[in-house]
Amino acid sequence: MTGVFRAARRPTYDDLARQQVETAKAGKTADLTALLRGTDAWPISL
Template sequence: VEDPSYAFALSRLSTQDLRYTPVGVFRSVQRPTYDTEMAAQLTTAQARGEANLQKLILGNDTWTVA
């Protein structure tokens, strides 16, 4: 199990005079890039077709902020 707190603790290990400061990659996380996720979101939105604001406002999926 990957523990992000371990990487955080390593990143904070340094002396006051900065003689011993950890340098390097402490944790490698494999996740999709922002561009990939944004492109997927745009593709999904375009596949839904044109939006209808009037239908959205008059629909059942509304709420009131008080």
């Protein structure tokens, strides 16, 4: 069998993941108090 290798310049998965985290951090500041006291919750029954 013969294969063909090619050199493609693309970012690695690690680079893309780090960039996504940095973008998310820069976009919005978190307000933990508002999150905990908010109305967006659901009941859990056991």
